[in-house]
Structures are given as C-alpha cells and as structure tokens.
Amino acid sequence: MSGFSLRFLGHSTVRLELGGRVVLTDPVLTARVGGLSRVVPPPPRESYADVDLVLLSHLHGDHLHMPSLRLLGKRTRIVVPRGAGAWLAKKGFENVEEIAPGETVTEGALEVTATKAVHSGHRWGPRLTHGPQSPAIGHLIATGDAKIYNAGDTDLFDGMADFGPVDVALLPVWGWGPNLGPGHLDPARAAKAAGLVQARAVVPVHWGTLAVPGIRRTARMRRLLADPPRVFAAEIGKQEIATEVLFTEPGADVVLPAREDRA
Template sequence: MARRPSSPARSLARRAARPLAAALFAIAGLAGLSGCVPARILGANVAILFDSPLPVPNKVTAPYRPEARLAVLWVGHATVLVQIDDKLILTDPVFTSNVGIIVPRLVEPGLAPEDLPPIDAVLVSHMHFDHLSLGSLSLIEPKVRTLLVPQGGLVYVPNYAFESVEVPTWTTWQQGDLKVTAVPVRHSGYRYGLDRAWMDTSYTGYVVEYHGIKVYFGGDTAYQRDHFVNTRARFPGIDLALLPIAPVGPHDFMAPKHVDPAQAVQAFLDLGARRMMAIHFDTFINSTDTFGQAPRELRRVMAARGLGPDRVFLPRHGEQRILIARWAP
C-alpha cells in the first residue's frame, strides 16, 4: 500500500510489533488465508500497518437529498448509502477503525454513523468481517429498520432491536413498494474458516427496486458470466451497478473470489447497467495491492473500452453524487 512519512519512534514501534502482527495474520489464516498469503500481505503492508487512517475532509453531514431520485454516497470499502426517492438503503456497513480486530482502515469512514438518517434496509452480502461488522451494526442499531442477509447468515447475527431477515437466492423481500431480491454471485460465506463446510450459501448480491429505479449491489464476487447475464435477464434496465474492483493480488489467490478492474467492467456490461460505481478498494489492508493500484487499472480499462466517467465512475471516500435528479416544478 502507499508509504507515508515515518518518525523514528513509529519505526521502532513497528519493528517491535512485527512478531505480534505476524501471529495475528497467522490466525487470519484460519479464516481462509491459506499458505504463504498472510505473510505476503503483511510484508507488502507492514510500513503502514500501524498508521492512523487518512482523514476525509468536508464530510457530508446531511446525506438525505430531497432533490434526488437516485443518489449514492461512498462511505468506503463496500459501504454505500443509496437513496432512491424517499427510501434509504445501506450496503455492508463498516464504520469501525478495523475489521476482525487485526485489519486497520487506511481511510476513515466517509460518513459519520451519527449522521446517518433512518435506514429502510441494510444489505449484508456475506459473513466476512469486512462486510458483516457487528460492531458497526451496534453503532447504527437505532437507525436501522430491517437487516437483510443471505441464506444461513442469521446464525452470526445477534438479537438487535431491528428485524433481521434471510433472503435466499432469487427470492424477494418487500416492504411496500421497496423490493430487494437476492441474486447469485461467486464468492464464499464462511466467517471463521472452520465453518467453511456448512456456510456454503451465505453470500449474495442484491437488486433493489423502487419506483421504477433499479440498483445492483455485487458485494464481493469473482467473475462468472452466467450470474450477471441471468440477473440482467430478470432485471433489465439496471440504473446503477455497485461493483468491487479489488483486491487484485496475489492474483492466483484472489481470482476465484474477486473481480479485478477489467472483470468488473465486463460484469457491468454483462448486467446491461446504465452506470457503474466502483467500490471495494483502498479502504482496508486485505491484499498485496498498492494504494491506488485498482483505480489506476480501472481508468486504463475504461480508456481501452471507450467508457467515460458518465458510464463508470470512481468515487472518493465520502463523496456523494446525485445520479438521477427530480424534475424541477
């Protein structure tokens, strides 16, 4: 990841902490980081492992936009606040300073949890610590009306004050005119590694529909063309696809579960969506990628395929965009 200036004291602290960090990454191996992958990730990131997250200037404090029909705000990683008319949806909320105790944020959350408006539906794509953050759900508990998780996911969800619902693939949860359908992706749903054998349905994507607007949320997925083509067949005219573009490396390890920027763009085209917003990059230490690598690669792919920012865009942490505005009276 990106290297930042370091004081002598900080350098000493890092050297002293390396054995502990190595042990923690070894424990992370129980959650699926097999072989030498934890050591490679640690080696690529040890220089910033103990840095404070970068600040996000000028955060939005009033994210509900009455002038918007469709607006999005990237909090970071896979956390996006989606507004469709009067409905608010939050994807994979993570507001904590780290995930799984050991993985620190590189950039602070782009929205303070206390500034969240009431949320109609929280969508959790799978059970990994950087997507199902129980600490974050506790922070926003009073603001959440309903939590949606993939099939089998409720086993890891405590008894919160809000309703929690499992949504199996190709089934739809509906509240009034708001509909959320679970759609297939290619990933994994276990949380600790030891549960790998039986947590084999606990990952999903979602399509949100409200007042004729459709938003696809891919969560975390590898490239599998038929998943995206089948989703397009059932949901033609998707207005926005939220698609991950990282982690990329180590490539052989990541490819079975994650799309790289070129594959994300292909998934966007397979979905037939009008616009794509890139997510799941430059927020947590979870790969050997350098900071900014995935966005640079995405820009190269966009140029090669003739896609401008009107079709594919890279948000900044904390950036909010109105994609469909209301007509002026």
C-alpha cells in the first residue's frame, strides 16, 4: 500500500496522513482521561501539532476528550456527529461541523463520509437521558487512491458489508475495563467485521492504553491490556478471513504491506 501513512497513538486515536492532509481520530492525548489512567506514554506533541482535521465518532469521554481537543487548539477543524455541534461550540471551539450517516465533508482531496455505528451516543452513558446526546458514527475516509474505514465504537451489524472493500479498517477489539458493555466489538466480532467490510488490512484499536487505576495491576487486567489484538489475529485465521492484521503497539507507526504483496 502506498500514498498514505498511519500511526496508532493509543486507544481509538490514529494519525492518518492521506491526500496531503493530516487527520486525527478521537484524540486522547493526555496521561489521564477522567477516572482512567494511561498505561503507555502520551504521544509527543509533534505527533499531533500539524493536524488539519479531527474526526469524532461519539460523545463518550474516552473519544470526545476536552483536554485533548484543547491541546489541538480551538480553531482546529472538528467534525462531530449531527446534534453535537452546538454543544461543543459552547465549549469555545470555533470550527465545528456536524455530519450524519450518509453525509460527506471534504478536506482538500479527502472525502469523509459518516457511517452508521451501533453504540450509545449519550455523553454520560446509555442509561441516562439528560445532557448532550447524538448518534454514534463511524467514518469512511477516502481519496482516489485509498479508502480507510474508521469504525469508532460499534457492535457488529449487517450494513457494514456496504462499506467495503476498504484498504484498511481501524477496528476496536476491546475497551478499557475488565468487561465489555453493549455496543462494542470483542476480538471474535471484530474479525467478522473485517470480513464484512472486505478489509485488505486491519489495525486493531481501542486496546492497551487506558485502565482503571485500582485494577490495572491485576493478572486479568494485564492480560486484557495485551491480549485482545492477538486474540483478534487468531480469530482472523480461525474464521478464514482474507485480511492482513497490522498489529501495532500504541505510539508506533503502522507498517503497511507493500502493494505487490496484496491479493
């Protein structure tokens, strides 16, 4: 693959350079996120100082993180799910746009189309009714040379098949706690998602970055901070899905396969 580059900055934060632009997904850039602590070093400032476009998938605090957005600057262009723009603008951000599934925004040569996601869109969780709320989304990020699927947080749904084929899918394979609530992909369902979107390659995300301080040192949490992408890769093989798993530790560049190596 050529014409773009990816760096996994941790959790659901990926730096994408494509079409002469720098895109950041769901930026989480600090040592703490609410009650969660980061278990890997925060990304260096140079990894996000030149961002042109920020894509937010939903309003949960580990995806729409105010301190991280402030690090990027209040004039940075931010695209949010439809219904969240006015709320974020009231926080002082000056360049906020909304998008709903099926709608597209452009950034230079890039086209970003929102996709459906099956996940709570409420700021404070699925069981609350007060406070900001907007539907969770994913993104298809494309130029004439490449198409990237950024799933955001979502569970499996049949409509994923309409998104493919894609060059790279950014698929969540776990979370930050000992269990997954509704609206998430575990390694087995993430493997099915890779098949549905016909991903030529997959970067496992949403793992190995954040943890509850009081339980992060337990044996179970140590396993859950390391194992999900490995289990995902095993599921890809078990389910005989034709994709390449681009296992990447938080903070590292994604090593893309050479174009001639692709089927």
